[in-house]
Amino acid sequence: MASGVPGSGAVFGIDLGTTYSCLAQVGPDGMPEVVRLLDGSRTLPSVVLFVGADDYVTGEPARVLARAQPDDVCTLVKRRMGEGEWRFVSHGRSWSAPAVSSLILKALVSETGFSAGGPIRDVVITVPAYFGDEERRATKLAGEYAGLNVLDVINEPTAAALSYGFARLDGAGPAAGAEEVALVFDLGGGTVDVTVVELADRRLAVVAIDGDHELGGADWDEKLAMHLARTFAAAHPDAEDPLDDSAGGQALVLAAERAKRDLTDRDSVVVPVEHDGRQVDVTVTREEFERLTAGLLDRTLELTRSAVAAARARGVQRIDRVLLVGGSSRMPAVARRLRDELGVPAELHDPDLAVARGAAVYGRKKSLERLLAADLVTRGQLLDGNPIDLAAPEDVEAACRRLADAFGLRAEEIRRTVEVQVLNVCSRGFGVLALDRYGEMGSVFLVHRNDRLPVAVRRSFGTIRDDQDIVTLRVVEQGGGAESERPEDGKIIAEASITGIPPGYPAGSEIQVTLWMGFDGILLLTAAHEGMADRPLTVQVETSAALSQADVAREREQVGRAHRRQP
Structure with missing residues (x-):
């Protein structure tokens, strides 16, 4: 049974790749394994060929048939995630990037369901580390369209590092306890991510990231x-x-x-x-x-230097190991150039499957945490919604024993798994547009790239006129390699309307804006007024890439109606 927790609502890991996708689970032996498709292969080409208004073909058959119907085949759709206006049109139907991606997910779930040994419902989906807020939301929407419950999204290099450091993080391997700094170089079919991580006994901490999801x-x-x-x-x-x-x-x-x-x-x-x-x-x-292709590889090395420099600025002065992930990292020039650049041998680590395996490990952790939390909440030993580490250690230990007895596991194994810390950082800077003292509009960044997640930052702004009853905030995302105050250098990702401001206050009255970002890298915004300190204001956010409720309902019905053909 997946996740090694029979009957517990298994959580699967999915690598939704630009060119290939796969699904993994943690087996009864506690080891992560990629689930085979019906034809025995372990990866599904991320290709969709539309052969009718409501009929499509996916995977290798779609690749083979694509030459005959090139205008009806959709490839590299992952690069379009987060682009709200993008559509693929075929046979009179219009498909957004999340909708096309959902067809890949549905095919993957259908192909692996038999080998998985049970229904596939709860999942963790991986995304490039350099994906921003819009791309991450689009990925979750794709999972929802496919009928999946997306518990979390996790960065692909973080998942790969989890796979590599499984024994170390489990606290049981020969290297457990020794600290190591690894650079994960993830060159996939459509994206490249460079991530510096610290690995130690039951702790994986992302230090710095850089990348380009338009290069692969x-x-x-x-x-x-x-x-x-x-x-x-x-x-x-x-x-x-x-x-x-x-x-x-x-x-x-x-x-x-x-x-x-x-x-x-x-x-x-x-x-x-x-x-x-x-x-x-x-x-x-x-x-x-x-x-x-030397120029392309040069671009990846520039990203590598940027990530290493950011890590050094945060006190990490060495790289002990370079892990090569992603199918394209097999090219011999990649390892050679990285070795010359960093002076450390670069080694392939299960390049096609490591990301899915790591996502499965993280999914198992989420599954066990959910079960433990439910047990503790039921017994009044933890408030609903609070993390497990706020419960008394002896209560957690007792809950581990109860869970072990119920599902045939070892209490020590459960405890070690939930104690694993996975610490992430923000992929880009985020802030708001605001007027300065001279009346000029500029970007004010509240969350910065490589800030530790989760993060909450509060900043006070003043109203611009007397008796102002509504404030419109534009949320900006860092557009390039560095933060810039110039609005044209950033990307407006959302517009927030703040209402409920009490009447009678003069211009300049204080409104506190809080940006909060969780482990998944998805942004939330709250606001409070000085005259209503005891309760928050109403914040209505519309993201630039978000589909309208009507579009979501239409696409959900369209995806549900679509039929996958077996050629």
């Missing part, structure tokens, strides 16, 4: 596909450019992806390029491929 292995594929197209054009100047044709471009990108994978273990490959009735065999060497 797909960009390496595109570079190589362009090279193949140029070589084809040179050999057949009178033929149509393969990239000018949807089907030809799709075939070329798939050929480039296969060549990239082959060059991981080989010095050269021959790629046959066939289009417009012509063919040319293109020999690509690893050296040539690395030269073509």
